[in-house]
Amino acid sequence: MLGLSRSDLLMLLFVLFLVAAAPILLNPFPEASRFAQFNAGYPDLMQRFVIFAIFAVGFNILFGLTGYLSFGHAAFLGAGSYAGVWMLKLLTINVLPAIIVSTLVAGVFSLIIGYISLRRSGIYFSILTLAFAQMSFALAASVLTPITGGETGLQTALNDPRILDGASSGTGNIPAPALFGLEMRDSIQIDFGGWLWTFNVGYYLSAFILLVAFYLSIRIFRSPFGMMLKAIKSNNQRLSYTGINPRPYTLAAFVISGMYAGLAGGLMVAMDPLAGAERMQWTASGEVVLMVILGGVGSLVGPVLGAGLIKYAENIFSKINESLLTQWFAFMPEGLTDFMVTIVSPFVGKGWHLSLGLMFMLVVTFLPGGLIGGVTGLFGRIFGRRSKAQGE
Amino acid sequence: MELSAFLLQVLNGLDKGSAYALIALGLTLIFGTLGVVNFAHGALFMIGAFCAVALQRILSISTITLDETKTDFLGNPLKIKTPIVEEWFGEATGQLLIDWSVPLAILLAIPVMMLIGFIMERGLIKHFYKRPHSDQILVTFGLAIVLAELIKAYYGANQISVPAPDMFIGSFDFGMLIGMAKGKLIYPYWRIVYFLFALLIIGLVFAFLQFTTFGMVVRAGMADRETVGLLGINIDKRFTIMFGIAASVAGVAGVMYTPINSPSYTMGMDFLVISFVVVVVGGMGSLGGAVLAGFILGILESFASMRVVIEAIPGINQVVIYLAAIVILLARPRGLLGRKGVMES
Amino acid sequence: MSALEVRGVNKRFGGLQALNDVNLTVEEGRIHAIIGPNGAGKSTLLNCFVGRLTPDSGTVMFHGKSLLGIQPYEINQAGVSRVFQTPEIFSDLTVLENVMIPALAHRDGKFEFNALRPMRREKDIQKLAVDVLEDLGMPDKHDMIASSMSRGDKRRLEMAMGLVQDPKLLLLDEPTAGMSRADTNNTIEVLRHIGDSRGITMIIIEHDMHVVFSLADRISVLAQGTVIVEDQPENIKGNVKVQEAYLGGAQ
Numbered sequence: 001m002l003g004l005s006r007s008d009l010l011m012l013l014f015v016l017f018l019v020a021a022a023p024i025l026l027n028p029f030p031e032a033s034r035f036a037q038f039n040a041g042y043p044d045l046m047q048r049f050v051i052f053a054i055f056a057v058g059f060n061i062l063f064g065l066t067g068y069l070s071f072g073h074a075a076f077l078g079a080g081s082y083a084g085v086w087m088l089k090l091l092t093i094n095v096l097p098a099i100i101v102s103t104l105v106a107g108v109f110s111l112i113i114g115y116i117s118l119r120r121s122g123i124y125f126s127i128l129t130l131a132f133a134q135m136s137f138a139l140a141a142s143v144l145t146p147i148t149g150g151e152t153g154l155q156t157a158l159n160d161p162r163i164l165d166g167a168s169s170g171t172g173n174i175p176a177p178a179l180f181g182l183e184m185r186d187s188i189q190i191d192f193g194g195w196l197w198t199f200n201v202g203y204y205l206s207a208f209i210l211l212v213a214f215y216l217s218i219r220i221f222r223s224p225f226g227m228m229l230k231a232i233k234s235n236n237q238r239l240s241y242t243g244i245n246p247r248p249y250t251l252a253a254f255v256i257s258g259m260y261a262g263l264a265g266g267l268m269v270a271m272d273p274l275a276g277a278e279r280m281q282w283t284a285s286g287e288v289v290l291m292v293i294l295g296g297v298g299s300l301v302g303p304v305l306g307a308g309l310i311k312y313a314e315n316i317f318s319k320i321n322e323s324l325l326t327q328w329f330a331f332m333p334e335g336l337t338d339f340m341v342t343i344v345s346p347f348v349g350k351g352w353h354l355s356l357g358l359m360f361m362l363v364v365t366f367l368p369g370g371l372i373g374g375v376t377g378l379f380g381r382i383f384g385r386r387s388k389a390q391g392e
Numbered sequence: 393m394e395l396s397a398f399l400l401q402v403l404n405g406l407d408k409g410s411a412y413a414l415i416a417l418g419l420t421l422i423f424g425t426l427g428v429v430n431f432a433h434g435a436l437f438m439i440g441a442f443c444a445v446a447l448q449r450i451l452s453i454s455t456i457t458l459d460e461t462k463t464d465f466l467g468n469p470l471k472i473k474t475p476i477v478e479e480w481f482g483e484a485t486g487q488l489l490i491d492w493s494v495p496l497a498i499l500l501a502i503p504v505m506m507l508i509g510f511i512m513e514r515g516l517i518k519h520f521y522k523r524p525h526s527d528q529i530l531v532t533f534g535l536a537i538v539l540a541e542l543i544k545a546y547y548g549a550n551q552i553s554v555p556a557p558d559m560f561i562g563s564f565d566f567g568m569l570i571g572m573a574k575g576k577l578i579y580p581y582w583r584i585v586y587f588l589f590a591l592l593i594i595g596l597v598f599a600f601l602q603f604t605t606f607g608m609v610v611r612a613g614m615a616d617r618e619t620v621g622l623l624g625i626n627i628d629k630r631f632t633i634m635f636g637i638a639a640s641v642a643g644v645a646g647v648m649y650t651p652i653n654s655p656s657y658t659m660g661m662d663f664l665v666i667s668f669v670v671v672v673v674g675g676m677g678s679l680g681g682a683v684l685a686g687f688i689l690g691i692l693e694s695f696a697s698m699r700v701v702i703e704a705i706p707g708i709n710q711v712v713i714y715l716a717a718i719v720i721l722l723a724r725p726r727g728l729l730g731r732k733g734v735m736e737s
Numbered sequence: 738m739s740a741l742e743v744r745g746v747n748k749r750f751g752g753l754q755a756l757n758d759v760n761l762t763v764e765e766g767r768i769h770a771i772i773g774p775n776g777a778g779k780s781t782l783l784n785c786f787v788g789r790l791t792p793d794s795g796t797v798m799f800h801g802k803s804l805l806g807i808q809p810y811e812i813n814q815a816g817v818s819r820v821f822q823t824p825e826i827f828s829d830l831t832v833l834e835n836v837m838i839p840a841l842a843h844r845d846g847k848f849e850f851n852a853l854r855p856m857r858r859e860k861d862i863q864k865l866a867v868d869v870l871e872d873l874g875m876p877d878k879h880d881m882i883a884s885s886m887s888r889g890d891k892r893r894l895e896m897a898m899g900l901v902q903d904p905k906l907l908l909l910d911e912p913t914a915g916m917s918r919a920d921t922n923n924t925i926e927v928l929r930h931i932g933d934s935r936g937i938t939m940i941i942i943e944h945d946m947h948v949v950f951s952l953a954d955r956i957s958v959l960a961q962g963t964v965i966v967e968d969q970p971e972n973i974k975g976n977v978k979v980q981e982a983y984l985g986g987a988q
Contacts, residue, residue: 003855069526116722123429123525124721127672131714134665138714143707216853224841224859225852227830231838234827241787241825242898243813243842252850282665286533293530346545354541360534364527365519 008218011301015214018304019207022046023197030194037319040312043187043200044271049308050203050210051267056291056303057210057217058260062253063289064298065226067233069126071285072113072133076258078140078280080106080265082147085154085275092164093156093175095184095205095270099263106262107255114254118247121236133282141277153276177270179205184271202271209267210304213260218300220256229253261288290356294363296370305371310356317355320348396567396576401694403566407583407652409690410590411437414645415667416674416682417597418638424614424677425634428517429525431532434664435539436505436639440646441655442543443504444497444554451477451490492557494650501643509639513632536660544657556582556651582651589648593641594683600637601679610634614677669717675730685728689713740765740906740938741786746795748781748962755781756792757962763906763955766936768928770949770970773959774983779942780822782959783908786940787819788812799906810847816905818898820912822942824891826898828884832875835883836866836897843902869901872931874923889916896924900931909941913948925951950974958982 001009018025027041040046059073080102087098117128140148148154158174176183184202220226228249231239239246269275278284287310295306322345329340347355367374415437422430454473462470478486489496516535520528555561560581567577601607612619613627646655653659670689674681695701696712708715720727743761747754755778763769771779784790786797788809797804804812813819818839827835840862845851870876873893878886883894892915899907912928913921925948931937932952943949949956949970956973958966960982966973973979 003853003858005855005857067526069529116718120721120725123529123676124672124725126529127668128718128721130665131669131717135711135714138710139707142710219855220852222856223852223854224845224856224862225850225854227834227838227841227856230830230834231827234829235825238821238825238827239838240809241789241813241819241821242839243810243818243847243902244838245808245810245847248848248850252852256852283661289530346542351541351545353537354545357534357537357541360537361516361531364531364534365516368523368527 002215004215004218005222008222008300012211012215012218015301015304016211019050019210022049022207023199023203024195027195027197031196032194037324038316040315041198043185043198043203045311045315046200046203047206047267047271048311050206051264051271052288052291052307052311053304054206054210054213054267055261055264055288056295056307057213058257058264059288060257060292060298060303061217061220061229061260062257063292064303065221065229065233066250066253068118068121068250068254069289070117070129070254070257071126071282071289072117072129072131072136073257073261073288074282074284075113075133075136075280076106076110076261077265077268077284078136078275078277079109080262081269081275081279082140082154082265083262084266084269085156085273086147088156088162088177088269088273089160090163092162093177094165095177095179098177098270099209099266102266102269103259103263106265107259109262110255110258111251114251114258118250118254130282130285133280133285137277137280137282140280148275148277151277153274155275156273177273206267206271209263213263214300214304221300225249225252290360290363293370294359296372296374299370299372302370302372309371313355313359314352317348317352318350321345322349396572397698399566400577400579401698402691403577403579403583404697405691405694406587406687407690408693409687410587411645411649411663411686412667412670412690413683413686414590414593415642415663416670416686417594417679418641419667419671420674420677420679420682421597421634421638421641423671424679425610425631426513426517426521428520429528429532430517431529431664431668432512432536432539433532433638433642434660434662434667435536436508436642436660437646437649437663438543438655438657438660439508439539440501440505440643441650441659442547442646443501443643444494444647444650445547445552445655447497447500448490448493448554451475451493455479494554494556494647497647498644501647502640505640505643506636508643509636510632512639513635517635536664540657540660547657549657551654551656553654554650556585560585560651586648586652590645593644597637597641598679606630606633666713669713673717673720673727675727678727678729681727681729689716692716738765739763740800741940742796742798743782744796744798746782746785746792746797748778748785748790748792755962756785759795759959759962759964761957761964761967763938763940765938766932767954768932768939768941768952770941770943770953770956771959772943772946772949772956777959777982778962779959780910781962783819783910783940783942786812786908787817810842813842813902814847817908818900818902818904818906819908820895820899820910822910822914824888824895826883826891826894828882830883831879832870832881832883832886832894833863833866833879835894836869836901837862839898840865840901865901866897869897872900872927873897874920874927889920892916893920893924896927903935904937907937907939909939909943911942911944913943913945921945921948924948928952 004012023041023046026046027039029035029039055077062068062070083105084098084102087101091097113129113132117125117132120128141151156174176185178184179201182201184205187198187200190197190199228239228244232246232250236246265279291306291310292303293306294309295304296302322341325341325344325348326337329337332340345351363370369377415433418436419430419433422428422433452475454475457472457474458469459472460469464470475486475490477489480486481489516531520531563578563580564584565574565578568574601611610630613630670685671682673689674685692712693709697709702709739762741761741763743759746756746759748756759782771782773779781790785792786804788804788807791805799815799817802815804815804817827838837859844862867879870879873896875890875893878890883891886894892912896912913924916924928939929952932939941952953970956968956970957964958973958979965978965982966976968976
């Protein structure tokens with residue numbers, strides 16, 4: 001079905017289930033419980049999960065398949081964001097044109113940068129992409145202020161022209177981004193026993209787009225084109241003696257992943273019509289790399305899980321503060337409580353980046369295949385042992 | 393353009409170029425000897441800078457005595473802080489020590505950075521020799537974040553100002569030296585010191601590699617690691633030491649840079665990105681290329697920050713280094729002085 | 738008619754004259770062996786045919802079209818496939834994938850943006866690959882990761898990757914090095930069969946004289962970058978110049 005093999009279809013259905021049921025799955029604790037702070041089922045966070053998943057799935061098409069490590073993909077996400085806000089300002093508050101134009105603008109932008117950067121490989125390629133991204137960031141924050149809003153960022157305003165639906169700005173409020181009248185921030189809340197579930201329009205739009213993006217990535221992975229990309233990673237030279245010109249293949253992969261980044265950027269502004277230059281910074285590019293390697297480079301579901309985990313950890317870790325820690329360790333003897341709080345507190349709250357850095361190191365060192373690689377390895381070992389035992 | 397303005401930009405470029413060159417030199421040593429792409433090198437520069445902060449703090453530890461004869465505006469007895477070093481060594485020597493804390497911090501930074509270098513190499517980097525370059529980049533990138541965050545947790549996020557010794561405060565009038573009007577071409581003393589210091593360190597590193605047996609073996613190892621290993625020379629041990637040296641070079645570069653730019657935990661990342669560009673522009677694995685590219689890009693950046701230039705091409709000061717890197721890499725695929733076959737797989 | 742015409746090819750590396758005025762004519766449908774002592778320039782010559790090296794002077798014409806100054810993939814698309822001396826395979830991919838990639842390159846050309854076509858539906862390509870693997874005696878290794886194979890199997894995989902493209906000219910650089918006697922005989926069998934049935938022109942570099950004399954229609958002897966003799970196999974065996982070249986090379 002859908003041109004997928006049975007196992008791929010199952011994987012797609014699994015992701016469909018995950019994102020569809022996320023508002024319930026991510027709120028396992030009743031509102032009143034002391035664990036409610038670990039719930040992740042609120043719209044803002046769930047939107048971030050799926051939008052970053054799109055970014056990571058796209059990045060994986062380049063990095064996972066061809067092995068080309070780009071340090072500049074945040075620039076495409078940023079470019080998509082700016083394009084998206086401009087569409088919301090100039091054209092219509094309907095998010096559809098914004099999302100489409102974001103993707104296209106990022107596509108053109110990545111075509112130019114990719115065409116130049118791909119003249120080199122290895123670390124030279126990484127540095128070229130980094131240089132382009134840093135240039136974009138610096139320009140967006142300074143000279144390009146008329147287009148990007150500079151350091152304050154670009155956002156929608158009351159007096160935007162919005163040539164297609166200018167009338168809606170007459171209400172006195174800045175109109176909220178919507179899809180044919182359905183506002184992104186609208187939600188239905190269901191109080192189920194002690195649990196509160198929020199079903200948000202913006203989240204489900206993003207989730208739907210993630211599913212499409214994920215489906216396309218499966219198709220790409222399983223196509224002859226995808227196989228050529230894997231061959232590029234494996235042995236670029238040999239491919240050329242096999243009659244294949246590797247450059248257009250890598251460029252196509254670069255542009256596809258750039259468009260995924262632009263799509264993610266467009267969705268971000270569709271959820272919250274504000275774009276800032278910091279979205280283009282190289283640390284943002286580093287974050288998507290981490291998502292992909294944490295989940296598993298070159299695996300299909302990996303980037304989705306990686307994006308979710310990082311964003312969840314970021315959210316939880318940065319919420320925890322000292323008083324909360326004191327509460328948690330209160331059951332210990334007093335001296336020990338203080339000790340534990342002192343030990344743990346640098347890693348949480350504002351120190352969340354410390355945990356992020358450690359996570360980065362641990363994953364690269366001990367889990368080169370990411371979570372997916374680790375799980376597959378474990379399964380392989382368990383089942384491998386069992387079949388061996390049966391054989392004996 | 394006036395001659396004085398031109399010379400001023402060259403001078404301005406020298407101190408930044410010195411820092412780029414020193415960091416890039418260490419990066420190249422590590423890459424050339426160990427074959428490792430170290431994204432944590434900027435963090436080593438930053439830790440060096442915080443060695444200066446630490447020493448300044450240590451030297452300023454004071455005992456507080458109450459002077460009953462004087463009162464402050466609330467009527468309480470006046471508190472008098474006396475730095476312990478002044479008590480120990482007498483007032484004059486103590487004040488001299490505090491005043492000279494930045495250069496003195498070099499003595500602290502060298503052993504500290506050596507130690508950090510050894511621990512890093514033995515504890516982490518060693519396990520990544522056979523892993524792909526992308527893994528090395530990622531793990532050291534993680535380490536850079538960790539080091540920066542540790543410094544932030546201890547010293548806070550704000551910049552901390554560390555003054556140069558009193559005798560180097562103020563500026564030298566170069567213009568008058570070459571017969572220009574007074575005040576046309578002035579340049580802070582400390583930046584002159586920094587530039588000369590950088591030249592000294594670069595000279596020492598090159599001399600060390602050129603004239604000692606240790607250096608010869610390391611250079612041979614850079615050229616062909618396997619063969620040298622076959623000769624029965626313990627290359628690994630030397631490479632560990634080399635890592636320590638590279639870390640120290642970055643560290644002392646950081647120490648001496650503190651009066652020019654007050655250190656904060658982000659300075660490592662700021663310098664790292666540019667230093668990598670410097671290394672790549674110079675040509676991966678070429679020590680001379682790293683130094684050359686460091687100074688060229690430093691001076692280029694300084695020229696691009698001139699008002700006339702910015703007015704002509706807005707934003708050029710922000711992007712000139714990256715732009716230069718792109719142009720150079722496209723025109724000379726292996727950088728200015730790069731050799732064939734390095735980092736091309 | 739001649740398939741490959743090599744005229745006056747020279748190649749210098751620094752002070753070493755690796756190829757010195759090499760002339761070679763390979764007739765269509767024939768198996769042409771190039772032999773010679775180590776360092777005679779055999780692999781250098783082959784590299785000049787596939788775009789890995791560019792000669793300093795001379796011409797290499799393939800069916801009237803020059804092979805010089807064009808990209809390796811264009812040479813391959815013109816119908817020249819090469820089997821490498823040290824196995825150059827896609828080591829993280831499966832055996833079947835390794836063979837399907839050149840098959841796709843042969844069918845679709847140097848670039849085809851077929852990102853949404855499922856590989857599973859490429860039945861023809863799969864069949865081609867399976868058949869070639871069968872011919873080469875590896876029908877049961879489709880899903881093995883290429884890097885985990887034995888050296889001999891890697892050589893056979895290399896050959897499968899060349900043969901699956903149904904090339905007009907197949908260049909074989911020591912195809913049986915590292916193979917067992919049995920595998921070598923099997924390879925000779927396969928190459929002879931393919932030569933006879935499909936009429937593929939082949940150039941083969943080989944040290945194993947058993948292989949050379951079992952296959953070659955014609956032999957060129959290369960020594961110190963020059964073709965010293967070119968003749969029928971039966972005339973090569975007793976040739977004095979050839980013996981000198983080998984003995985000279987062995988000193």
